[in-house]
Amino acid sequence: MSTEIEKNKYVFPKDFWWGSASSATQMEGFSGADGKGQNIWDYWYEAEPNRFYQGIGPDNTSLFYTKFVEDILLMKETGHNSFRFSISWSRMFPKGRGEVNQKAIDFYNTIINTLLENEIEPFVNLYHFDMPMAMQEEGGWESRSVVDAYVEYASTCFENFGDRVMKWFTHNEPIVPVECGYLYGHHYPALCDFEKAVQVAFHSVLASAKAIKAYHDKELGGKIGIILNVTPSYPRSNHPADLAAAEKADLLFNRSFLDPSVKGTFPEKLIDMLREENFLPKYEAEDLDIIRENTVDLLGINYYQPRRVKAKENMPNPNAPFMPERYFDHYDMPGKKVNPYRGWEIYEKGVYDILKNIQENYGNIECFISENGMGVESEERFKDANGMIQDDYRITFYEDHLKWIHKALNEGANVKGYHVWTFMDNWSWLNSYKNRYGLISVDLQNDYKRTIKKSGYWFKKLVESNGF
Ligand code: BGP
DSSP states (O other), X not given: OHHHHHHOSSBOOTTOEEEEEOOHHHHOOOTTSTTXXXXXXXXXXXXXXXXXXGGOOTTSSOOHHHHHHHHHHHHHHTTOSEEEEEOOHHHHOTTXXXXXXXXXXXXXXXXXXXXXXXXXXXXXXXXXXOOBHHHHHTTGGGOHHHHHHHHHHHHHHHHHHTTTOOEEEEEEOTHHIIIIIHTSSSSTTOOXXXXXXXXXXXXXXXXXXXXXXXXXXXXXXXXXXXXXXXXXXXXXXXXXXXXXXXXXXXXXXXXXXXXXXXXXSOOHHHHHHHHHTTOOOOOOHHHHHHHHHOOOSXXXXXXSOOEEEEOOOSOOOTTSOOOGGGSOEEOOOTTOOBOTTTXXXXXXXXXXXXXXXXXXXXXXXXXXEEEOOOOEETGGGGBOTTSOBOOHHHHHHHHHHHHHHHHHHHTTOOEEEEEESOSBOOOBGGGBTSEEOOSEEEETTTTTEEEEOHHHHHHHHHHHTTBO
């Protein structure tokens, strides 16, 4: 192996975390089985199945709930030394709080133990867009009582699994429920209400800090963090108006979570922006102390694509609902590189810029890339005669990002690992199975058969040689 490493141009530090990320709703299936309560996705699918691509809902995912042994062996076969999954709140607490579902505890215990037996470190996330319906009926993240229910759920997870799980995360991409659920109408409750969005964001920050406190109080010996989609905001030009527009986007979408999570405080400029429009959230005096005193031990960074903005060109209609786009316009940069199979921009240097930002402005806190991936529509077309997807585009995508991560590492960034999105093709929110991301394909027509893609074999080699 040492000769292999010598041959590599991009060698990563010893004990680098190589693996992939997933979430309960996207892969477990069995959404109504073994006592699981409904979450907002189960409810929404039942109420409006046509919102979902090809009418496929969260009851029809890759069935990790029953196929997990095979899947964990595949993780091993593709070289994983770590794997992130989430614990379904509504599986643990069918009503969101109160009575715990023992079958859920048994299930997650088995997952954790099977991962450990296979020398794969479990990274566990708590909230991944999956509010229990009973809690949504109470107001979801808008409601203070739901924050307390979340802390009860988090504490129960720490108590039951914290002896073996040493890496915890309070939320995955908490800005997404804010944006998609309360601004742009993509996720339930599909509202367009800036004031509520701010309240939801504030309560998510508060919930995270309270869960961190609960975890630290138990002295279980591991670390707890948060996973954020830090999306660099690039201005169209260096013109002050474009720079100001980019700064506002950064404050709203990145620093709204990054600053309180890592530094314990909200940016003054963000507070001023919200105050000016009368959008400051409701809070109690002690909340700010809790947030200040309970910051993360480590940070997960999800990166897919940047946000490009420019100064506003047209005055917004004052009667239209207040949206983040009051502060900037989106900028469609000519000549940008685009993933032709998903439409998202590919800008590999973005991951370096994020890591440098964390190094320079956030105390170089321990971090890792917790999601990075390339979605591909109709990926079956790249299947060879043996049924293997020849996803060379994905290998190129990963390598091109890893080169920038490597550069940041060389310049002192405190980055400890790289998790791809995702292990196997999975169900994704409204897009269902439209875009495939896995290292492993899943054949929905053929008993959910798993087949390692070319990128899965590439990943194995990457881990074995700790670089490429
Ligand atoms: C991230 C989420 C994942 C996953 C991924 C891919 O934002 O954490 O849950 O879905 O994006 O996005 P999509 O499936 O919409 O293409």
